Amino acid sequence: MKNPLKEQRSEDLIYSKSKHFDKENFINLGVHGMNMVDLIEKENMKKEIPQFRVGDLVDVHVNIKEGDKERVQIFNGIVIARKGGGNRETFTVRRIVQGEGVERVFPIHSPHVVDVKVKKSYKVRRAKLFYLREKSGKAARLKELPRKKKKENS
Amino acid sequence: MGIGLLGKKLGISQVYNELGEIVPITLVEAGPCNVLQIKTEKNDGYSAIQIGFKDKKEKSATKAEIGHCKKAKNSPKRYIKELRVGVDDKYEIGQKLTVRMFDGIKKVDVCGTSKGKGFAGVMKRWGFRGGPATHGSTRHRTSVSIGAGSDPGRVVKGRKMGGRMGGERVTVKNLEVVKVDEENNLLFIKGAVPGPNGGYVTLKECK
Numbered sequence: 001m002k003n004p005l006k007e008q009r010s011e012d013l014i015y016s017k018s019k020h021f022d023k024e025n026f027i028n029l030g031v032h033g034m035n036m037v038d039l040i041e042k043e044n045m046k047k048e049i050p051q052f053r054v055g056d057l058v059d060v061h062v063n064i065k066e067g068d069k070e071r072v073q074i075f076n077g078i079v080i081a082r083k084g085g086g087n088r089e090t091f092t093v094r095r096i097v098q099g100e101g102v103e104r105v106f107p108i109h110s111p112h113v114v115d116v117k118v119k120k121s122y123k124v125r126r127a128k129l130f131y132l133r134e135k136s137g138k139a140a141r142l143k144e145l146p147r148k149k150k151k152e153n154s
Numbered sequence: 155m156g157i158g159l160l161g162k163k164l165g166i167s168q169v170y171n172e173l174g175e176i177v178p179i180t181l182v183e184a185g186p187c188n189v190l191q192i193k194t195e196k197n198d199g200y201s202a203i204q205i206g207f208k209d210k211k212e213k214s215a216t217k218a219e220i221g222h223c224k225k226a227k228n229s230p231k232r233y234i235k236e237l238r239v240g241v242d243d244k245y246e247i248g249q250k251l252t253v254r255m256f257d258g259i260k261k262v263d264v265c266g267t268s269k270g271k272g273f274a275g276v277m278k279r280w281g282f283r284g285g286p287a288t289h290g291s292t293r294h295r296t297s298v299s300i301g302a303g304s305d306p307g308r309v310v311k312g313r314k315m316g317g318r319m320g321g322e323r324v325t326v327k328n329l330e331v332v333k334v335d336e337e338n339n340l341l342f343i344k345g346a347v348p349g350p351n352g353g354y355v356t357l358k359e360c361k
Contacts, residue, residue: 036338037165
């Protein structure tokens with residue numbers, strides 16, 4: 001993900017002046033090039049990832065291969081966690097199927113994850129919504145109002 | 155016979171293959187290495203090459219090291235190893251070996267020094283099951299009997315017990331080469347490689 005703050009401050013950072021600093025990729029390679037791993041991860045990342053956050057109701061478009069045919073399957077649910085960094089970042093989507101909770105973990109940078117579309121945003125107060133697992137029915141559904149502020153701002 | 159290089163473990167990560175599957179990789183900076191000495195059947199009784207990896211400051215090298223590397227027109231090296239090569243293989247002194255050698259090679263063996271674990275108990279070191287955790291048990295993580303009584307009258311040699319673990323030379327065989335990056339001297343190896351990040355490793359083609 002882009003971090004505009006970081007880019008802005010790049011000139012001020014001490015290590016940006018170090019000879020090991022790769023300005024193009026904004027990575028300090030370290031004295032022994034130890035952070036080459038970061039660079040490789042950057043190469044293996046999608047250039048643009050869909051914007052969504054924890055507490056969003058999303059449609060995940062997944063590419064599925066059946067024999068020779070490829071088709072897109074949609075997994076709908078609430079994002080309950082985002083985890084990891086670099087090209088290892090994953091997110092967990094939870095939905096209820098026939099009264100049974102189903103969770104799927106998707107790597108964000110996987111080529112199979114074609115798109116993530118945000119349907120609704122809920123107000124959440126924590127980064128991981130694991131408490132939803134213990135709740136069912138109305139208790140789980142009661143997750144506050146959809147966000148409308150965005151429209152006002154723009 | 156035998157293609158080999160010296161390298162440095164940079165870290166672990168993952169990449170996607172053509173099928174979109176995740177492949178766990180270890181990133182190894184492999185080479186460039188320089189041939190410092192060639193050992194021949196005639197002179198030394200076996201054929202091998204001595205290669206060096208990464209420069210060392212001249213002030214921290216001994217005169218013997220400086221002199222030895224000077225013969226190959228090189229600066230003193232930090233990590234030097236010998237690799238057995240075939241009698242017919244042709245190498246020159248001072249020759250530069252790069253990752254390009256591993257182009258087209260599918261599998262490698264990797265040697266390195268494993269991470270030191272200090273004094274480790276029997277469960278960690280040998281995978282013993284240990285005793286019950288509860289029900290009045292007091293032997294949670296210990297080994298119990300270490301042999302019979304007065305018949306042998308001693309503990310059999312090689313008995314598995316607690317002790318220093320790790321920090322020894324380990325070889326992991328048959329690791330898949332995922333990618334060769336000539337530009338950055340990088341080798342992408344599938345799976346784990348012994349040692350900490352920044353540790354030196356020896357890479358060899360699988361036999």
